[in-house]
Amino acid sequence: MKALSLYQDNGTLIHRVDPISKLLYIAAAIFIPVVLTGFTAGLAMLGLSLMLLVLARVLRKVVPLIGFSMLVLISVVIIQGLFYAGNRQVMFALGGVHFYREGLLFSAAICVRVLNILCAFALLVLTTRPSDLIESLVRQGLSPHFGYVLSSVLQIIPQMTGTMETITDAQRSRGMETEGSLMVRLRAFLPLIGPVVMNSLVSTRERSLALEVRAFSSRAQKTFLNEERVSTSNRVIKIVLLAAMAAAVAWRVVS
Amino acid sequence: MKKIVVEGLKYRYPLTAELALNDVSFEIEKGEFIGIIGRNLAGKSTLCQALMGLVPHFYKGAYGGSVTVDGLNVAQTEICELARKVGLVFQNPFTQVSGSKMTVYEELAFGLENLGVPRAEMMPRIESAMALLGIERFGKRNPFDLSGGQMQRMAIASVIAMAPDIIVLDEPTSQLDPQGSEEVFQAIQALSRQGMTVIMVEHKMEKIARYSDRVMLLDHGRLVDFDTPERVFSRDDLAQYGIAAPIFARICQGLGIRTPQTGLYPMTLDDAYDQVVNWHE
Numbered sequence: 213m214k215a216l217s218l219y220q221d222n223g224t225l226i227h228r229v230d231p232i233s234k235l236l237y238i239a240a241a242i243f244i245p246v247v248l249t250g251f252t253a254g255l256a257m258l259g260l261s262l263m264l265l266v267l268a269r270v271l272r273k274v275v276p277l278i279g280f281s282m283l284v285l286i287s288v289v290i291i292q293g294l295f296y297a298g299n300r301q302v303m304f305a306l307g308g309v310h311f312y313r314e315g316l317l318f319s320a321a322i323c324v325r326v327l328n329i330l331c332a333f334a335l336l337v338l339t340t341r342p343s344d345l346i347e348s349l350v351r352q353g354l355s356p357h358f359g360y361v362l363s364s365v366l367q368i369i370p371q372m373t374g375t376m377e378t379i380t381d382a383q384r385s386r387g388m389e390t391e392g393s394l395m396v397r398l399r400a401f402l403p404l405i406g407p408v409v410m411n412s413l414v415s416t417r418e419r420s421l422a423l424e425v426r427a428f429s430s431r432a433q434k435t436f437l438n439e440e441r442v443s444t445s446n447r448v449i450k451i452v453l454l455a456a457m458a459a460a461v462a463w464r465v466v467s
Numbered sequence: 468m469k470k471i472v473v474e475g476l477k478y479r480y481p482l483t484a485e486l487a488l489n490d491v492s493f494e495i496e497k498g499e500f501i502g503i504i505g506r507n508l509a510g511k512s513t514l515c516q517a518l519m520g521l522v523p524h525f526y527k528g529a530y531g532g533s534v535t536v537d538g539l540n541v542a543q544t545e546i547c548e549l550a551r552k553v554g555l556v557f558q559n560p561f562t563q564v565s566g567s568k569m570t571v572y573e574e575l576a577f578g579l580e581n582l583g584v585p586r587a588e589m590m591p592r593i594e595s596a597m598a599l600l601g602i603e604r605f606g607k608r609n610p611f612d613l614s615g616g617q618m619q620r621m622a623i624a625s626v627i628a629m630a631p632d633i634i635v636l637d638e639p640t641s642q643l644d645p646q647g648s649e650e651v652f653q654a655i656q657a658l659s660r661q662g663m664t665v666i667m668v669e670h671k672m673e674k675i676a677r678y679s680d681r682v683m684l685l686d687h688g689r690l691v692d693f694d695t696p697e698r699v700f701s702r703d704d705l706a707q708y709g710i711a712a713p714i715f716a717r718i719c720q721g722l723g724i725r726t727p728q729t730g731l732y733p734m735t736l737d738d739a740y741d742q743v744v745n746w747h748e
């Protein structure tokens with residue numbers, strides 16, 4: 213079954229870093245360039261993220277993400293380059309259209325920020341099993357019920373698409389047209405969605421019964437099968453990230 | 468020692484007119500293997516859920532009489548408290564997958580995590596439950612990638628890992644082939660021999676006759692009979708309750724062969740064989 217997750221199981225060093233540290237890294241990747249205005253901090257952060265993505269051997273997976281966001285970012289660059297309110301100094305002209313320095317710098321800053329956030333999130337999403345992320349949030353005090361909802365959604369949505377395919381096949385084998393023009397598809401969709409919804413309502417009740425039986429509502433202190441990763445290196449990573457954020461604030465205040 | 472005592476249990480689901488259970492009373496001893504039989508909609512699943520407290524706590528509805536499990540009055544005990552004593556395996560293995568775990572091994576851990584079982588104790592329990600049901604090979608698979616039969620084994624193993632005193636199984640072998648059903652029955656029998664109280668709903672009468680200590684016959688929410696398999700399956704009004712006796716009992720009935728000591732029909736292949744051989748001599 214296709215799980216609803218972008219996780220790449222490469223087993224590198226980065227994969228072994230605990231999810232909370234990676235969340236903290238995202239916070240730092242957003243926070244530090246905002247505090248330290250200017251390009252250097254943003255570019256340095258971006259460089260670091262790309263390096264970590266390479267280390268985790270997931271850069272290949274990031275390229276399409278970046279490519280897609282490029283479409284949006286290029287349009288930002290063009291619009292700001294042409295029409296930014298503070299535009300004074302012409303940088304270059306393309307077929308009679310003038311691009312201004314201020315607008316281009318402004319949009320470049322936006323690009324760096326967006327790519328920064330994207331890469332930091334990609335680092336978390338591509339190198340962390342969703343269930344591990346949720347489990348560590350539950351350990352940190354997230355309600356187990358909410359944690360369950362998050363993780364079951366990731367499992368059950370692919371499940372529902374599976375049901376959908378089965379029912380489509382069943383209906384097609386009875387001679388219903390399910391492919392072709394939009395109208396045909398729409399007409400095929402209605403009788404399809406009924407059984408899928410009914411099916412999932414019934415399963416939802418049955419599943420909540422089964423959860424009760426497995427003591428899901430128990431008030432006992434929950435334990436975890438997987439050991440919490442409390443290695444010194446993980447602690448060091450967290451301390452370094454927090455220190456870096458604090459240092460950024462201090463730098464900003466002083467200078 | 469009485470493990471389960473049910474007295475005058477009546478139950479009606481919300482928004483329905485008919486009683487799903489009507490004045491049911493019985494007692495079950497520790498370590499017994501009980502088979503529950505009855506036609507469709509007889510109330511078998513409802514009775515199973517009443518032992519676990521899902522009836523009435525989950526469904527609400529009208530409830531009368533009392534169910535006592537290991538000294539606890541079910542109507543006054545929370546389901547999660549009962550879950551420490553009673554394990555319930557449902558008919559449909561698919562909806563018993565918790566849906567929040569990525570592997571079979573973790574799926575088995577789900578109940579133990581909720582009960583707060585220490586981590587060191589979890590692993591031997593999970594491994595022995597997987598071994599008992601013959602699913603060690605699938606430990607790393609995604610639970611949803613299993614076949615129906617494998618899922619059914621996993622559902623049973625998930626409950627067994629929680630180490631209940633009493634296990635209630637509602638048609639636990641519906642998705643399994645004959646060989647698989649036999650393996651599951653043997654596994655459950657092994658637990659029963661270790662002192663676990665087993666209550667099993669099953670349509671395969673040969674299996675019920677062979678493995679149960681006593682058989683409970685339900686019809687229209689009423690307890691018709693609760694006795695040894697020989698006595699229940701030797702009743703001449705079984706057809707009236709939509710039940711066909713095990714094939715060996717029917718053959719001997721056709722031939723008029725009874726076990727001389729009891730005057731009842733033999734139930735299992737071995738018993739039937741002995742009696743047929745005696746009869747020929």
Ligand SMILES: Nc1ncnc2c1ncn2[C@@H]1O[C@H](COP(=O)(O)OP(=O)(O)OP(=O)(O)O)[C@@H](O)[C@H]1O
Binds near residue numbers: 480508511
């Ligand atoms: N959730 C429910 N809501 C309302 N009525 C129900 C519900 N579940 C079962 N019933 C009714 O209770 C009665 C007993 O049903 P039950 O499911 O216990 O039978 P069963 O013996 O397990 O049947 P089967 O062999 O088909 O599993 C039936 O009349 C049924 O319609």
Ligand SMILES: [Mg+2]
Binds near residue numbers: 512513558637
């Ligand atoms: Mg049933």
